[in-house]
Amino acid sequence: MDIDKLKKGCFYALICYMVLAVTFYLVAGEQLRFKYSQTDTITPAQPVGEIVQGVEVRQPFVAQADELLSLSLRISTYGRDNSCHLQLAIVNDMDEILACTEISGQYVIDNTINNAIFAEPVQLKQGENYSLVISSPDGAPGNALTVWFGNTVTTARLEIAKQIAPERQLLLNGQPLDGELHCQMNLGTYLWYGDFYWFFAGGLGILLAAYCLYLLRAVKNGRISIVLRLIAAFQRYDYLLRQLIARDFKTKYKRSILGVFWSFLNPLLTMSVQYVVFSTLFKSDIPNFALYLLIGIVCFNFFSEAVGMALTSIVGNAALITKVYVPKYIYPVSRVLSSTVNLLLSLIPLFAVMLFTGAAVRPALLLLPFGLFCLLVFSLGVGMFLATTMVFFRDTQFLWGVVSMLWMYITPIFYPESIIPDSIMPLYKCNPLYHIVRFIRIIMMDGVSPEPKAYCLCLLVSFIPLLLGAFIFKKQQDKFVLNL
Amino acid sequence: MIKADKVSVKYLMTYDRVKSIKEYLVQLVKGKIQYEEFWALKNISFEVKRGEVLGIIGHNGAGKSTLLKVISGILKPTSGSVKVNGVVVPMLELGSGFDFDLTGRENIFLNGSILGYSEKFLKEKYDEIVEFSELGQFIDVPLRNYSSGMVMRLAFSIATMVQPDILIVDEILAVGDADFKEKSKKRMLELMGGGTTVLFVSHSLEQIREMCDKVIWLDHGQMKMIGDTQEVCDAYAGGME
Numbered sequence: 241m242d243i244d245k246l247k248k249g250c251f252y253a254l255i256c257y258m259v260l261a262v263t264f265y266l267v268a269g270e271q272l273r274f275k276y277s278q279t280d281t282i283t284p285a286q287p288v289g290e291i292v293q294g295v296e297v298r299q300p301f302v303a304q305a306d307e308l309l310s311l312s313l314r315i316s317t318y319g320r321d322n323s324c325h326l327q328l329a330i331v332n333d334m335d336e337i338l339a340c341t342e343i344s345g346q347y348v349i350d351n352t353i354n355n356a357i358f359a360e361p362v363q364l365k366q367g368e369n370y371s372l373v374i375s376s377p378d379g380a381p382g383n384a385l386t387v388w389f390g391n392t393v394t395t396a397r398l399e400i401a402k403q404i405a406p407e408r409q410l411l412l413n414g415q416p417l418d419g420e421l422h423c424q425m426n427l428g429t430y431l432w433y434g435d436f437y438w439f440f441a442g443g444l445g446i447l448l449a450a451y452c453l454y455l456l457r458a459v460k461n462g463r464i465s466i467v468l469r470l471i472a473a474f475q476r477y478d479y480l481l482r483q484l485i486a487r488d489f490k491t492k493y494k495r496s497i498l499g500v501f502w503s504f505l506n507p508l509l510t511m512s513v514q515y516v517v518f519s520t521l522f523k524s525d526i527p528n529f530a531l532y533l534l535i536g537i538v539c540f541n542f543f544s545e546a547v548g549m550a551l552t553s554i555v556g557n558a559a560l561i562t563k564v565y566v567p568k569y570i571y572p573v574s575r576v577l578s579s580t581v582n583l584l585l586s587l588i589p590l591f592a593v594m595l596f597t598g599a600a601v602r603p604a605l606l607l608l609p610f611g612l613f614c615l616l617v618f619s620l621g622v623g624m625f626l627a628t629t630m631v632f633f634r635d636t637q638f639l640w641g642v643v644s645m646l647w648m649y650i651t652p653i654f655y656p657e658s659i660i661p662d663s664i665m666p667l668y669k670c671n672p673l674y675h676i677v678r679f680i681r682i683i684m685m686d687g688v689s690p691e692p693k694a695y696c697l698c699l700l701v702s703f704i705p706l707l708l709g710a711f712i713f714k715k716q717q718d719k720f721v722l723n724l
Numbered sequence: 725m726i727k728a729d730k731v732s733v734k735y736l737m738t739y740d741r742v743k744s745i746k747e748y749l750v751q752l753v754k755g756k757i758q759y760e761e762f763w764a765l766k767n768i769s770f771e772v773k774r775g776e777v778l779g780i781i782g783h784n785g786a787g788k789s790t791l792l793k794v795i796s797g798i799l800k801p802t803s804g805s806v807k808v809n810g811v812v813v814p815m816l817e818l819g820s821g822f823d824f825d826l827t828g829r830e831n832i833f834l835n836g837s838i839l840g841y842s843e844k845f846l847k848e849k850y851d852e853i854v855e856f857s858e859l860g861q862f863i864d865v866p867l868r869n870y871s872s873g874m875v876m877r878l879a880f881s882i883a884t885m886v887q888p889d890i891l892i893v894d895e896i897l898a899v900g901d902a903d904f905k906e907k908s909k910k911r912m913l914e915l916m917g918g919g920t921t922v923l924f925v926s927h928s929l930e931q932i933r934e935m936c937d938k939v940i941w942l943d944h945g946q947m948k949m950i951g952d953t954q955e956v957c958d959a960y961a962g963g964m965e
Contacts, residue, residue, distance in 0.1 A: 721798055
C-alpha cells in the first residue's frame, strides 16, 4: 500500500473525527448534560373549591430530579372574570419557601391547562420531600380561582385507581383530600457524562491517532493488518460495487413510466392510506401523526426492501458466482446499498411532510445519518444471514414474507408504543428496529438529541446482528458454489 | 505463478437434492440422507511458471472445469492448496454477467467491473471494445433488443480486452458469423501467444499441440500424465483408439 496515501487518509480521518466530535457537542451537548422529563398527571375529577385569601392547598411530593422548571395545572374560573391571583410556592420540609410564582386570574381561561414558569429553575435534592403550596393573596368569595384533583390515571381507554400514600395526599387547609393535585412538573436532571464529554472525545481521538501511527509503522515494516486489508479490498472492489448499485437502481424502475418518482411516491401513498385508516378508525392521540407514521414507514420499507433484496442476492447471482471469482459479500452489500439510494430519495418526501406539518427543523437533524447508518448496518446483518440460509433452504424467501409482516406489527410504525402492556415491554424492546425508529423519531419530531443510552443501544442492536450475520456468511460462503 | 499441491475436491451427492427445511427434516427422521462421495479431483499437483501455456486434456467429466474453478478461486479445494500470484481472468462462459435491461454501453462497464477491470482501464479500452464488437450505433440499445449473435460478439469483445497475469480459457471461443469467427479466433491466439500465463482446456488436440508448452491429462479426477506436449498428446490419442 502507498504510504503517502495512507498518511493522507489518516490525516483526513483525524480531521473528520475532530469535526464530528465538535459538531456533535454543538448539536447534542445540552442533552448530554441535562435531561428533561415530566411527571405523570392524575385525571382531574373535581375542583378543590374556591381558593380565597387564607385557604392553603398543599401537595407534598418527592423530588425525582435536580431542577423544577415549570408547573402546568388545570385552573377553573367558575365561568367568570376574576381579578385575583394564585400564588404557587415550593417549600422544603422545613417550610422554607424556595421559590414562588404567580398566576394572574384575568388571563386564565376556564378549565384550561396553565403554565407557571419559575424565574430561576428551582434547585431540588433528589429523594427529599417538598411541597407545592397554592394560596391566593387577594381571592375573595365570588372572585377566586380553583384547581383540580383526582385519584385515577388514564391508560388508553381505562381509568385506573391510583394508590396514593397518606403522606402524599392533597391537603386543603391541613385536611387530607382523597386524591392528588392535577399538576404536571417539568423537571431537569443533570447527567454526569456531560462533564466528561471532552475527556471522552479527546481520549478516543488520541486512541485513533495512536492507531494511525501504528498503521503507518505496520506499512513501513511490511505487515498487513485487518484494517489495511479492508481498505485494500474496498479500493479494489469499489468500482464493481458502484457498478452493481447503479445496475440495481437503473433496472428497478427501467420500464415504468414514472421511473424514479416511485421512490418518492411509494412512501407518500402508503402514508396517505395508513393515515386515513388509522386517524379515523383508531383515534390516535399522537401529535403530528402524519410525520410519526411516515418515519416509521420509510424506515421499515427500507429494512424490508434491503433484506428482501439481500436475501436473493446469492441465489440470484448464481450464474456469476459459479463462473467468476468475486468476494461473495459484494452481492448482499451492493443490494443493501442500492436500497440505501432509495432510502435517501424517500427522505425527500419525509422532509417535505416535516415542513408541511410544521415540525421544527432543528440542528438535531444533523444526527439523522447516525440513525440511518444503524438501520443500514442492521439490515445488512439480517440480509447476510438470510442470504446464507437461502442458499441451503429455498423456503427462506417464503418464510421471510411472513416474518417481515410480523415484524411490521411488532414495530411501532402506526401505533404508539404506549399501547403495549408494561408486562411485555422488556420483550418488545428486544426488537432492534424499535430502538432505531425511536431514535430517528426523537430527532425528527422532538428536534433534540436522544439520551446517550439511546446511542449505545442503537449501536449495539445494529452491530451485533451484523457481526453474527457476517460470521455465519463467512463460515458458509465456501459451500455456496456447491449448492447453487 | 501457479502452484497446486495435492489438490483434491470432493463433491457430496445426494440422490434427491434436499431443498427445503421440511424435506430435510422428513429425510432426517427417515434416516435417509445418504451422500455419495465423489472425488472430482484427487491429488493433483503441478506448477506453472510465468509465461507458460498449460494445456489440460481429458474426457467429459474428467475434472477439467473443476480444476479451472479451483484455480480461479471459485471453488475451495477439499484438501490441498493452490497458490496463485497475480490477477486471474476467467473466460469460462461468455456474457454471464450481462443485464438485458441495460444498454450495451452500460453492460460493458458492468461486465468489465465484474471481470475485475479498473474504471480507468475500461474507459481507455471502451472505444476499442465497441469497435471490435462491430456493434456501432446499437451500443446504446438495451441488450434485450440484440440478436444472440450481437450479444456474443459484445461478450467476446469485453472478455478478450484484457491484460491479465493469468488467463483461463475453456475452449477457444469462436462466435458470430464466419468473418467474426475468424477474427475472434485470431484474437484468442494473439492473447494466448502474448506472453501471459495461460491455462487452456480443449478437446482439440490439434490446438493443444500448437499452443501448449506442457500438458496435463486428467482422467476421472486423477492426473494420468503430465509433461511434454507431444508425448502426452500422443499417449492420449493412443488411448482413444
